[in-house]
Every structure is written in structure tokens, then in C-alpha cells.
């Protein structure tokens with residue numbers, strides 16, 4: 001399928017979810033996750049009207065960057081090793097996976113401007129998932145006050161791989177509740193207005209529960225070998 005066709009389906013699903021939740025579709029940013037596909041396919045996504053691209057590995061991001069430069073807004077969405085920060089820091093606009101102080105320290109040190117970061121939270125509690133425990137998230141964010149180059153724009157989570165709608169909703173709701181708590185702290189360095197949640201299988205539910213950024217790979221650009 002062409003990205004353009006896929007995007008039409010996704011946009012109408014986003015619209016529907018917004019109607020259900022009484023939200024404005026303009027509040028939702030779609031990030032095309034291009035980690036499975038070529039730079040050409042990523043270029044096609046840009047031509048279809050996507051402005052935001054997401055990659056989960058430093059080498060994947062650099063390979064796409066070589067071709068697309070700063071045309072898209074770049075999101076780093078994967079687990080980020082501290083030693084890889086220097087490779088990507090000049091190229092990314094958003095980092096979705098801040099989950100430890102050592103990483104915050106390195107981002108702050110390497111960046112020459114404010115970097116928009118999401119704190120990744122493991123709301124489902126699955127051991128295989130990255131992210132910090134929701135119970136310590138507020139303390140974690142409080143401890144970021146001294147890092148001048150870190151701007152906490154929001155929270156990010158990955159829901160479990162399940163079709164259990166109640167379980168998915170409860171994960172998304174937990175992240176939303178946590179966001180409210182952080183906003184109430186009124187930290188200048190942590191406006192926390194964004195919620196990065198929802199992927200190919202669950203983005204409609206995530207939007208109904210308050211997502212402002214959805215990260216969509218498979219349903220939008222496809223996977224390796226199934227791009228066209």
C-alpha cells in the first residue's frame with residue numbers, strides 16, 4: 001500500500017477517536033515510525049504529508065538523516081544507551097525514552113540547546129518494558145531541575161502487546177493521571193503538555209484516553225519487504 005492510502009485510513013480513525021472523546025484532531029501529531037523501512041519509504045511518508053519521523057536506533061536514525069537531513073522533525077523513540085547520545089544529539093528534536101538520571105546528565109552535557117524529552121514510564125509493570133516505575137516518576141522529574149538543556153515536554157509509554165481493551169485503556173489512563181500530577185507541580189522545566197502513547201494496534205484507544213502524539217510504524221509505512 002502507498003503511505004498516502006494508509007495515512008488516509010489512519011487519519012479517519014484518528015478523527016473517529018477524537019469525535020468519541022470530544023477532542024480536536026489538530027491536537028494529535030502522527031509520528032511515522034520508519035525503523036523497519038528504507039529512507040525512500042520515509043521520504044514517501046513526507047511527501048504524503050507526514051512531518052514527524054521516529055527511529056529507535058542511532059544507526060537507523062543516522063542512515064535516514066543522511067538522506068532526509070532536517071526536512072522532518074526527528075523523534076528518537078527507542079532505548080538510548082548513554083554512550084550513543086553524542087551520535088544523535090545534534091539530529092533529534094525529541095527524545096521519548098528518558099528513564100534515568102545518567103541519561104539526563106549525558107543529554108544535558110552533549111546538547112547545545114534545550115532538548116524536548118519525554119519521560120518514559122512503565123505503566124504496565126512488565127519486566128520486558130523500558131521506563132521508570134510510575135510511583136517514582138514525580139520524584140524523578142523533580143530531580144531534573146538542574147539540567148538546563150532538558151525540557152520535559154511530556155510522558156511516554158508503551159502499552160502491552162494485547163487486544164484486551166480494558167487493560168490498554170487502564171495503562172493509557174494511568175499515564176494521563178500521572179501527567180496531571182506533574183502538571184500540577186508547575187515546574188518551568190517540565191510543562192508536560194504531551195502524551196506520547198499509541199502505536200499501530202492501539203492508537204485509537206490511546207487518543208480516546210488523551211494521547212497527543214501517536215507513534216505509528218506498521219500501519220502507516222509497513223514493515224520490511226511489505227512496503228508496497
Ligand SMILES: *Cc1c(COP(=O)(O)O)cnc(C)c1O
Pocket residue numbers: 033035056077078158199200201215216217218219
Ligand atoms: C516500533 C515502535 C513503534 C511503532 O510500532 P508499530 O506497532 O509498528 O506501529 C512505536 N513506538 C516504539 C517505541 C517503537 O519501538
